[in-house]
Amino acid sequence: MRTVFWEDNTLKMIDQRRLPGSLEMITCWTYGDVEQAIKNMTVRGAPAIGAAAAFGLALAAQGSEARTTLQLFSDLETAAMLLKASRPTAVNLAWALDRMLQAIRDKLEGITPEEIRVFALQEAQSIANEDVEINKRMGQHGAALIDDGDTIIHHCNTGALAVVDWGTALGVIRTAHDQGKHVHVLVDETRPRLQGARLTAWELQQYGIPFEIISDNMAGYFLHTGQAQKVLFGADRITANGDIANKIGTYMLALAARDNGVPVYSVAPISTIDLSMADGSLIPIEERDPDEVLGIQFHGERIAPQGAGARNPAFDVTPNRLITGIVTEKGIVYPPFIDNLIEIMRK
Numbered sequence: 350m351r352t353v354f355w356e357d358n359t360l361k362m363i364d365q366r367r368l369p370g371s372l373e374m375i376t377c378w379t380y381g382d383v384e385q386a387i388k389n390m391t392v393r394g395a396p397a398i399g400a401a402a403a404f405g406l407a408l409a410a411q412g413s414e415a416r417t418t419l420q421l422f423s424d425l426e427t428a429a430m431l432l433k434a435s436r437p438t439a440v441n442l443a444w445a446l447d448r449m450l451q452a453i454r455d456k457l458e459g460i461t462p463e464e465i466r467v468f469a470l471q472e473a474q475s476i477a478n479e480d481v482e483i484n485k486r487m488g489q490h491g492a493a494l495i496d497d498g499d500t501i502i503h504h505c506n507t508g509a510l511a512v513v514d515w516g517t518a519l520g521v522i523r524t525a526h527d528q529g530k531h532v533h534v535l536v537d538e539t540r541p542r543l544q545g546a547r548l549t550a551w552e553l554q555q556y557g558i559p560f561e562i563i564s565d566n567m568a569g570y571f572l573h574t575g576q577a578q579k580v581l582f583g584a585d586r587i588t589a590n591g592d593i594a595n596k597i598g599t600y601m602l603a604l605a606a607r608d609n610g611v612p613v614y615s616v617a618p619i620s621t622i623d624l625s626m627a628d629g630s631l632i633p634i635e636e637r638d639p640d641e642v643l644g645i646q647f648h649g650e651r652i653a654p655q656g657a658g659a660r661n662p663a664f665d666v667t668p669n670r671l672i673t674g675i676v677t678e679k680g681i682v683y684p685p686f687i688d689n690l691i692e693i694m695r696k
Contacts, residue, residue, distance in 0.1 A: 351353040351481075351514050353392060353401045355474060358411065360404040362392045365510055366566045369551040377401075380428045387442070389437040390542070394511025394583045395621060396480050399441035403473035406449045412468040413462075418432035421462045422453060425469070437633040438594055438664045439585040440623045445476055477513045483618045484515035486678040491521030491581075491616055494674075494681070497530045499578045502568050502606075504537045505596035507583035507616065518581040518616040519549060520675065524626040526558050535571055541594060541641040561687065564597050569605040580606045584617035584675075591669030591686025592629030603671040605674055612673040619677050622690055629666035639660045 353362040368374045369580045375391055377383045383405030388393050392401045409428035415421035429446040436442060450471045451463060460468075464666045488573035495501070501522060505511075508519035516523060523634070525532055534553060540661040546562050553560040565572065571577045574629040580602060593599070593615050606613045625631060639659035653659070677683040679696050 396512040397438035399445035488524030495525035508552040
């Protein structure tokens with residue numbers, strides 16, 4: 350089952366807010382439905398929201414009443430602006446929408462509005478299909494870094510739920526497991542929305558991969574005592590110098606790993622690389638509702654005293670000096686990232 354897929358002229362997606370308690374689907378009939386699903390994290394994970402947004406633009410094309418190609422394209426630009434604003438940090442969202450608009454722009458002459466609607470859906474489906482193949486290639490490249498018997502600390506969720514199918518960092522672990530390597534995963538719970546404890550643990554159960562859940566502040570202990578040999582996580586944006594924006598808590602994990610000589614790998618498709626940004630200080634960091642910090646999500650239980658305030662940045666930036674390598678579908682990129690990221694993009 351794919352995380353997002355087209356069926357009966359609608360976009361279907363797994364409602365990740367319901368996991369692990371139940372596996373439920375939602376249906377998006379309009380691009381506004383897709384925008385809300387991205388905002389409220391029904392769908393999450395940089396590649397997954399990129400694919401969802403692409404299908405959202407296909408829904409916008411179907412829902413537009415424009416009778417000329419130029420009017421329809423104007424409607425699509427408006428929809429793309431709304432979808433881009435739904436979550437600002439992950440670059441895959443804007444990448445997918447820009448790719449859709451450019452592909453449609455290139456076909457505007459000599460084509461009817463109905464043909465554009467058909468083409469928009471085809472392009473969105475291509476983005477989704479390509480994502481699956483890209484993830485499998487990353488899995489093959491990254492699995493070469495995993496040794497038999499490794500214990501790996503993994504942060505957030507980067508499995509099939511974070512993409513269209515297979516996974517980025519968790520896809521590497523999944524590939525290594527399928528190759529017969531004995532791996533064990535220490536799953537950071539990933540406060541405040543618990544993507545590790547809820548989603549990564551659920552996925553690892555489906556794959557039969559041994560794991561244990563740890564709270565985020567336990568990672569340093571396991572690294573310092575030699576009980577973890579690798580650290581893997583995904584990325585929501587990678588700048589030209591190799592700085593990486595990822596789920597909040599990644600920076601502290603990478604610091605602890607570097608202090609204990611444990612290699613740190615980020616796994617992400619090249620669509621996550623943003624060469625237009627020189628370094629991580631330029632990345633917009635989404636701040637979410639403070640109530641996510643003040644209570645236990647998905648159970649409605651408040652843990653902080655009434656009247657307490659909170660801050661809730663959803664991402665942090667890990668400096669390139671803490672990254673051992675970046676696994677992409679075109680191979681593994683090592684320092685100096687400022688040169689080698691450009692080279693991998695040229696391929």
